[in-house]
Amino acid sequence: MNLPLSLTINGVRREIALDDPRVTLLDLLRERLDLTGTKKGCDRGQCGACTILVDGRRINSCLALAVSHDGAEITTIEGVGRGGELHPVQAAFIAHDGFQCGFCTPGQIMSGIGLIEEGQAGPDPERVRECMSGNLCRCGAYQGITEAVLEAQADINAGKQRRSA
């Protein structure tokens, strides 16, 4: 079976010929496109390490069949910085020690970016924790993660206000 697939990944359009319909977005990124920033933790939608943005929304890439996402726009951790400049959520994770071993970090950052875009949590730390509950951190860096997301959200929203003023 040959399944043609067109995806825009981090702004670059890719034409892919899939030979197997079982390939998830996660395995496509990691094993076939050499984009290994997205991590495979549980592979069952329980840990959030594989979080990416599909058409601007955060999802678990381990539970998404690549073939079903023909035409989608995908953003991974490799695509969030601009040149040498970190994304505000990346910078805030460093500033607030939002990680220790770093394995869950790409998923945490993609989830944080998705959370800020969704605009549901606001400045309430409890709502941020709730909206980040799909990302587990075995090192227990949750305090720093919450602070990082809150600070990056405030920076991004302040930037938006400046631009619209």
Add this chain to the structure above:
Amino acid sequence: MMNFDYVRPANVADAITAASEKGASYLASGTNLLDLMKGGVSRPSRLVDVTRLPGLDRIEHLADGSLRIGALVRNADLAHDAEFARNYPAVAEALLSGASAQLRNAATVGGNLMQRTRCAYFYDAGSACNRRWPGAGCDALKGENRLHAVLGWSEGCIATHPSDFCVPLVAFDAIVEIEGKGGRRELPLEALHRLPGDAPEHETALERGDLIVALRLPANAKNFAGHARYIKVRERTSYAFAVVSAAAALRIEDGRIHEARLALGGVAAKPWRSREAEQVLAGAAPDTTVYREAARAALAEAKPSGDNAFKIELAQRIVVRALTLAAAGTPDRIAALPGSPFSSVAGA
């Protein structure tokens, strides 16, 4: 994962034809199905991808005051629709209490209705399970079963239905619209999921090829908006299935409960509506004494299926808590921890 044919039909009629073949399964977002396929629990020979079917991703207000929700509307989009959350706050709270933000962004309304039990023995292909393999027996009966059913179970199966969303939906008499080989038909959601009896493998009333295309909430469901809550006890505060949950909705006029709706989750193989409790509440003054009486009525037929007698007491307490919070009034904004009895919301 067993290999499969992948087909993406252009319309509902083609989808039904493609899914009517033995071994075929519909694929929406796949957040449950792919997990089951990876574990070898589901082994479809063909996946019929319905995610591109036109017209199934809309929320429509019908002329009779009812709301029609397309089967492909994503859980997050429905829960965050401001008008939906205002009119059906307990349903929005139930949606937001389920899974994680990532999963809610992907999971569909139709898929939520069709999700399978989370019984660990159903998920473990090496265990005996009558749902997976009729006649194989049930390893849960003598296994780790503290989270299993206390209502409507049989010796053949003690699994529970995992959905939060479905619990307030059955309380509000939601209707499921189905397209199948014989055309379109409707079914009360309450009749979609089956109790196990002696055929636990027959999980729903759907037949081969049947496709859920929409869900309808009748006009009168909005009448409860001022007093409607969904309360869910989990083994951790977020991102966990219910040990026990309850949707409670009241119409309070002149200091009396005019009409009540009550349904429980995590207690049976289907979302469990309790008309017995609703009858106890109707006409009464809203107070703890009558809530306790309603809770006893809701669990009157309950019996442990294993190491889970505590769930019968817990369910009654959750019913009382949900009714107390509903009577106190729906909060302006959904609690920071949706559905959680630990959320810091007035009236808790």
